[in-house]
Amino acid sequence: MARKKEYLEDEVIEKAMNLFWRYGYENTSMQMLEKEMGINKFSIYSSFGSKHGVFLESIKAYKSKVNAIFEKFNTASNGVEDIKQFFYDSVDIGKEGMLKGCLITNTYYEFSEREDALINEQMILFMDTLKTTFIEKLKMDVTKDDATILKEANFLVLAKHGLAAATRVNSEQEIKDYIEMTFKNI
Helix, strand or coil: HHHHCCCCCCHHHHHHHHHHHHCCCCCCHHHHHHHHHHCCCHHHHHHCCHHHHHHHHHHHHHHHHHHHHHHHHHHHCCHHHHHHHHHHHHCCCCCCCCCCCCCCHHHHHHHHCCCCHHHHHHHHEEEHHHHHHHHHHHHCCCCCCCHHHHHHHHHHHHHHHHHHCCCCCHHHHHHHHHHHHCCCCC
């Protein structure tokens, strides 16, 4: 008879997610995961298959965590102002646990030169969805042509990456100034 799990997978994945968010995939060891998750390697391998499996589940948990921000963003109807608010909201998500940046953006950087189909597929899907949403919001300004909208959407995707990196080291005032300047001419 199999032993009953003495932990909730959602709770241990949340702990692992925070660890990966803080240190990245490569810098997070199995020993760190054991300690943070409060379960042994056997339980980790039994439930998630590997460190990679824990990481994939952590990305899913992160997406669930930020889902409310995306729902708010997707249903808003004020165009560029919605994008600006999304930038502010995305900065706030990490404040609760003193986590900085964005787990997805951090992962995007860390895995950009790796051949990891599962992770890269998740990153591409996220970035494509983000860019598509930026385009939809920018199209609300009927004075802009398609070429301008595409250039601005590309700029905003890069600005969002920059924002995620900046939140790791810059002050709140510097972050606010960055966001305000980003939207000054959009």
